[in-house]
Amino acid sequence: MNIIITASQAVGGLISGSLSLISDALHNFSDVISLIISYVARKLSKKKASTNKTFGYKRAEIIAAFVNSATLILVAVYLVKEAIERFITPIPIKSGIVIWLALLGILANGLSVLLLKKSAKDNMNMRSAYIHLLTDMLASVAVLIGGLLMKYFEIYWVDSILTFAIAIYLIVVGYDLLKGSTKILMLFTPENINIKEIVRAVHKIKYVQKLHHIHVWHLNEDELHLEAHLDCSEDLTISEFDTVLHEIEHVLEDKFGINHINIQPEYRKEDVKDFIVQD
Missing domain, CATH: 3.30.70.1350 (Cation efflux protein, cytoplasmic domain)
Structure with missing residues (x-):
């Protein structure tokens, strides 16, 4: 589902000229990568320990959470840069394509979020994938609102503002997950332990x-x-x-x-x- 969304939004963003749609496609692509990483890590974590791997691969999911949260922040930094450049030089956007592809993103990502919601409660790796998909759904909602504003009010600068807002949100949720996974990898004493x-x-x-x-x-x-x-x-x-x-x-x-x-x-x-x- 995410591969289909990514391809559709990337093409639609290029045709329509919408930066927020391209940013959503870029974020969806990072989701595809994160889901693959999370899946592989989940499989590895279940492998048995051996004489040369006495803990097995129990930390695979923590590494996956670290990588996924780091990619969230990197994508967000890139989006901030692009949003500022587009705000300075706004261009007309074909809002009809933006609206329909935003609706597609909301439906597909919403289904993915529901599929992962239960597993995300108790597992950092699954939570990192869940956050990727949840932020994608929220980003698609923002893109839809932007598309409607552009279609009916011709407010084209809202595309840059929404992209910037999506990026800031990614940084906030990504940093929290990155901090948690880093603490485990660094063997820090858990915060709830005195x-x-x-x-x-x-x-x-x-x-x-x-x-x-x-x-x-x-x-x-x-x-x-x-x-x-x-x-x-x-x-x-x-x-x-x-x-x-x-x-x-x-x-x-x-x-x-x-x-x-x-x-x-x-x-x-x-x-x-x-x-x-x-x-």
């Missing part, structure tokens, strides 16, 4: 002296990992430490949603005991 609260909760458990050398990161949107050193207050046996570890796992999952935990036990080991250590 390291000091984790420490306070773990320190309430019996035999825990101090939790330190802490790292918390998202592998993907489903897996939140924690690794740390645990200084024990007594010289525990392995079975005793397993009991402590089980309680730590229970607390961290229930209170913080951390579902993958790797703890290194220590007793009177002389090393840096800071929460965060520059390894």
Whole structure:
């Protein structure tokens, strides 16, 4: 559907002279690429881990979200440039073609949005594809309004204003997604995680002296990992430490949603005991 929309709007934009229609076609083309990237990433993410890929391809969808959001911003920057140039030198536009192709874009993109809406709620990769399609539908609505204004009021500069507005909207939604995917790729601590609260909760458990050398990161949107050193207050046996570890796992999952935990036990080991250590 998006390939058909892209080809139709590109040809229609060239015939009519509408920059907003060409910008919509360009955005639709980026959607085609983003959907392919998202589909491939979705398939890769389901591949099993191996000895040389111990995490499998679980980050494929995060990379896809990063690439898709980056393309949104690049397309938007180009549209801003074109909109400014066209505003300075407006030209007459064949509004009839613009109106009909805008309606086509609204119908096709609207159907695509409905198809992806459910998956977009819980998956960053699918959300990046969904945002591409949603912004396309909104862009087509803007192009339709512009076409009607040009047809009945001959306000041709509105084509540039709408293109500029579409571009700004793309930058806003693209930046938010780019920031989120970048934080995961950079192994940043999630915003909803407070390291000091984790420490306070773990320190309430019996035999825990101090939790330190802490790292918390998202592998993907489903897996939140924690690794740390645990200084024990007594010289525990392995079975005793397993009991402590089980309680730590229970607390961290229930209170913080951390579902993958790797703890290194220590007793009177002389090393840096800071929460965060520059390894």
